[in-house]
Amino acid sequence: MAIEAISLFQPNQINAVQISDKTTVSEAQHNFGDFLKNAIESVNENQKTSDVLTEKLINGEDVELHNVMIASQKASITLNATLEIRNKVVEAYQEIMRMQV
C-alpha cells in the first residue's frame, strides 16, 4: 500500500457550511422583533386615532360622541394586551436567567 504524502488543503477545497432550513437564532430574534414592532405600531395607531377623534370633538367638529368613546376603549384594550405580552416575555426571560450555571 502506497503511503500518500500529506498535502496542504487548497483554499478552494474548503466548502462553506450549509445553512440549515431551520430558523437560526438571529432569524427567530428578527421575526419576534418584527412581530413586536408591528404590535407596538398598531397600538400607536389606535392611540393616535383616539387622540385625533378626541381633538375633533373638543373643537366641535362633526364627530359622533360614541365613536370617540369606542376609539378610546379600543386603544386601552390594545395597550393592556401589549402590557400583558411584555410581562409574559419578561417573566420568561427572568425564568431563563434564574438557571444556575
Add this chain to the structure above:
Amino acid sequence: MSIFHGMNTTASALTAQRLRMDVISSNMANVDTTRAKMVDGEWQAYKRKTVTLQPQGANFSSFLNVALGTSSKDSVGNGVKVSSINEDTETPYKLVYDPTHIDANDEGYVEMPNVDPLREMVDLISATRSYEANVTVFNANKSMLSKALEIGK
C-alpha cells in the same frame, strides 16, 4: 374577522340610532311648519320624515364574496346602516280651520304637518332604549376582552 368586529358592529348601530333620533327631533321641531317646500308656486307643509335601516354589508362586494365562496352565506353580519330618509306621504295632512292664517286655502282650512307628537315620543323612547341596549352590548364585549387578558395571571 378581527377582535374588534363586534365593536364595529355596535358602533354602526349607535350611529344609526343617533341618526334616527335626529330625524325624530326634526319632526318634533317642525310640528307647526306650514311653509316647508315651494311646489308649483305653492307652499307645502312639512312632511313627516322616517328612516329605513338596512344591514350593512348588503353591497356588491359581499354578494361577490358569497358567490366566489370566499365567505359563507351565513356569516356574521357587519352592522346596520341608514339606507334612506323618506318622507311620509301616506298619512294625510291635518286640516285646521283658521281663515285668519296666511296659508289658509279657499275654504279657510290650513294644512298642518302630519306629525303626531305622541307617535314621535314613542319612537323617541324606542330609539333611546335601543341606544342603551347597544351600549350594554359594547360594555359586555369590552369586559369579555379584558377578561381574556387575565388568562394565566
